[in-house]
Amino acid sequence: MTNKQQATELAVPTPDAFQSGALVTDKNRRIIYANAYFSDELNWDLKTLIGRSSDDLFTYSSKIFCESYLMPLLLHEKKCEEMQLALLDGNGKRVPIIINAKMDDHGNIYWSFFNASKRDQLYEELIEVRKKLEAQAKVLQSLSSTDELTGLMNRREVNLRAPEVINQAKRYVHTITLLMIDIDYFKKINDSYGHLEGDRVLKELGLRLKTFGRQTDLIARFGGEEFIMLLPDTDATDAKLFAQRLHKLMLEIEVNNTPVTISIGITMSDGSQDLEDLTKQADIALYKAKNNGRNRTEFYQET
């Protein structure tokens, strides 16, 4: 071979020279061209490959991905880049690949395939790590938003979530109710029967509030022996009934054979006040309930 001949051959390399798969399909998805990569690296017999549907090259999962993403994208934007799918080689073995493809005006598709075995391995590991991290994040999130003793939301979480409930009330023109609940003579329970007994009462109350509330209610331990409930779409009549039932529910929690009682302060809003305003108002009502003899509910009234 002369130098000149060599130079000419190099000047016009054929697609067979590339270390990647090149494939052309017609508008009916029939393979009309495949380069030597398919025979050399993917064990396909080129003769049997020509005329087959490109669907035959993909695993089942890749077929779904193709129909849901790749094909619509090609039809819409005429090209697609860097999609990872799994190809079947001539022996039916899975080969992870990266696909770039382009569609011309006649619906012919020009496919390029790149082996992605090592990248696939890395991705597998990444997926595993993410799964672990996700599980950890979930635990941390729940720890940071939950009151450990009662399992209710903590103050931090209710501060985060209340604005949405309040905004919704404003948007959809309905009334929300905020209840501030305080256990009567809690200090006495602690002092006379010990902190463990106090904790038990808190837990029992927490459990009852949780089962008593609706899914959309925000129920939290606000601090010490104080609980709050933010009830969306609840008017004064509903709130009154709700409080009555809560008082009744307390008969189930006893210390030294005597039912524990609670005082409740209630305020209503159309969503124009923030949580801080509302808790202040409910607090005023709560103190009224305490001053009026405890084991009762008072509504906040504007002066």
Add this chain to the structure above:
Amino acid sequence: MEKVVLIKVIKNMQNAHDVIKKNNVNVLGSCAKTLLLAHGFGCDQNMWRFMLPAITPHYKVVLFDYVGSGKSDIAHYDQARYCSLEGYAQDILDICEALELHDVIFVGHSVSSMIGLIASIQKPMLFSQLVMICPSPCFLNFKPDYIGGFDKADLEELIDLMDKNYIGWANYLAPLVMGSNNSEKLVGELSGSFCSTDPLVAKTFARATFFSDYRHLLKEAKHPVLLFQSSEDALASTDIGDYMTEQLPQAKLQLVEAQEHCLHMTHSDIINQGLRDYLD
């Protein structure tokens, strides 16, 4: 009394406005008959663009994106709601209510055919007809009685494949960011905005679509159904088309000589013609 009525009107307007934004609802044409076009899993309402020039002069065409797809407002995404097709059906019902639509001719591609069926059974009054393009009531195999086309392992692999593709889209770790309520940041883009989807959203939709079995609903259909089926569709074999036609109380099957699953994109002329012939 007047105040109550006024509040109700305001509420309705607010609701309509919210839904239009939430589902990126677009209304084209102004004719009497309403076509509601529902995109399938993977992409968004742009899928319908090939059909639009021929239908907008004759119908009022309502387009939308399911929450989590396309240009919908992802802030409204609720994983619990969208983990089954009923959640997506509620999007359809929300849109019908917000736009005060009735006698809707529902056109769904792929999984949206079943979503439309669910919606139409829940609120039959809103709909008049259903059109299904390349539908399947169940992608899973229940051998030997029913061949949906895929084994559970294939579908698990699909979820895996989706994961692997999202890794390259730079938002792979985004779902791990704690306390982030700014979920718009999570939107990844496959290319342009056509297939833009959050990885979690897309996987949830994939699970709801490919792991579900709604065969039992076919018999409950309350409206006449027109089915378009590809002669060679990688996702739904002709057996599935036959099965559906047999199970649906009132169905007409039109077989289209094609290798595609997106007939509304590749064979929009045939779909448009079939639609007109059937509806007129």
